[in-house]
Amino acid sequence: xxxxxxxxxxxxxxxxxxxxxxxxxxxxxxxxxxxxxxxxxxxxxxxxxxxxxxxxxxxxxxxxxxxxxxxxxxxxxxxxxxxxxxxxxxxxxxxxxxxxxxxxxxxxxxxxxxxx
Amino acid sequence: xxxxxxxxxxxxxxxxxxxxxxxxxxxxxxxxxxxxxxxxxxxxxxxxxxxxxxxxxxxxxxxxxxxxxxxxxxxxxxxxxxxxxxxxxxxxxxxxxxxxxxxxxxxxxxxx
Numbered sequence: 001x002x003x004x005x006x007x008x009x010x011x012x013x014x015x016x017x018x019x020x021x022x023x024x025x026x027x028x029x030x031x032x033x034x035x036x037x038x039x040x041x042x043x044x045x046x047x048x049x050x051x052x053x054x055x056x057x058x059x060x061x062x063x064x065x066x067x068x069x070x071x072x073x074x075x076x077x078x079x080x081x082x083x084x085x086x087x088x089x090x091x092x093x094x095x096x097x098x099x100x101x102x103x104x105x106x107x108x109x110x111x112x113x114x115x116x
Numbered sequence: 117x118x119x120x121x122x123x124x125x126x127x128x129x130x131x132x133x134x135x136x137x138x139x140x141x142x143x144x145x146x147x148x149x150x151x152x153x154x155x156x157x158x159x160x161x162x163x164x165x166x167x168x169x170x171x172x173x174x175x176x177x178x179x180x181x182x183x184x185x186x187x188x189x190x191x192x193x194x195x196x197x198x199x200x201x202x203x204x205x206x207x208x209x210x211x212x213x214x215x216x217x218x219x220x221x222x223x224x225x226x227x228x
Contacts, residue, residue: 041221044218
């Protein structure tokens with residue numbers, strides 16, 4: 001079956017522009033996560049969605065970052081007024097069960113964002 | 117060890133040798149741990165997991181060891197193959213829902 005799909009795979013933008021990154025999770029997965037991976041670094045948690053519950057936004061680095069998840073499926077991560085330090089790979093992951101701990105995340109291939 | 121900046125620690129091994137990748141985790145309350153493999157240009161792929169009530173778990177060619185006393189996790193890969201070349205991340209679940217905290221990663225380079 002299809003895995004987690006992210007688009008675009010690469011995005012180059014100018015400093016100050018807004019960008020939208022899209023994630024299509026695995027069908028039926030109720031939990032969705034966004035992580036950020038800077039060059040040579042580990043993954044930094046950004047935001048978590050679970051069903052109809054309020055998302056956990058505790059990892060968002062500034063108010064320029066926001067995310068939505070429509071209809072419990074597709075998610076969009078928006079970065080406003082991009083800065084060069086926003087350059088990174090943005091990874092989306094989903095997991096199958098409702099609010100459970102101890103289950104593995106399935107990752108997409110990420111969007112490589114480059115801010116010039 | 118953990119990396120700083122752009123320089124991931126690298127483990128170089130010969131094809132056929134066994135590899136051991138180490139990870140120190142941060143939270144003594146963490147109850148679930150995962151190893152992920154990330155190849156260039158791809159997202160992380162699940163390798164193996166272990167719960168805190170275990171100290172060892174084996175998969176196909178891989179073994180994870182957990183030492184809660186010193187908060188240490190290791191991944192052993194038997195008979196390492198060129199296809200094992202990747203960056204390996206450990207991750208811990210610090211409780212609540214499945215919010216994983218990732219280590220900085222170790223690059224495994226397998227030489228023929």
